[in-house]
Amino acid sequence: MSLDEKFNASAEKVKTFTKRPTDEELLQIYALFKQATVGDNDTEKPGLLDLKGKAKWSAWSEKKGMSKDAAKQAYIELVEKLSASYL
Template sequence: MAGTDFDKAVKDVGNLADDPGNDTKLRLYALYKQATVGDVEGKRPGFTNPVGRAKYDAWAALSGTPGDQAEADYVAEVSRLTGG
């Protein structure tokens, strides 16, 4: 997967006309983190941080996914959202 496709998709997310919804945003967040950082590390945030907890859980669900696969999935998801 060409990094340029991924970079373009990252920029395209910032230009979405419509809010894709929390589930989609969490999926994009998790795919981005998996592609750029790798498997989630650290402790899961506590119950007083529900947003951090949701992000952690979405990212943790992708543990073991290779970075290039996460990039490809991110690009495909953004392409679906932008109609491209």
């Protein structure tokens, strides 16, 4: 299975979680997914009142400089680790 196939399978597996991961885990899932699919965050930082948007923006920005392939691999590993607790 190629890296892209494993990544896509992991993205589908997240949707099957029966329990909700913690907020921090969700932010890491989001940040790695965005880094793997889009690359470095070059969007404008959300406003002060958008707390959820700011948290997501910050988590993604922390991954700056990580290659898409490295982000895909990290995403796959994180989903595998979390699936033991949430499936």
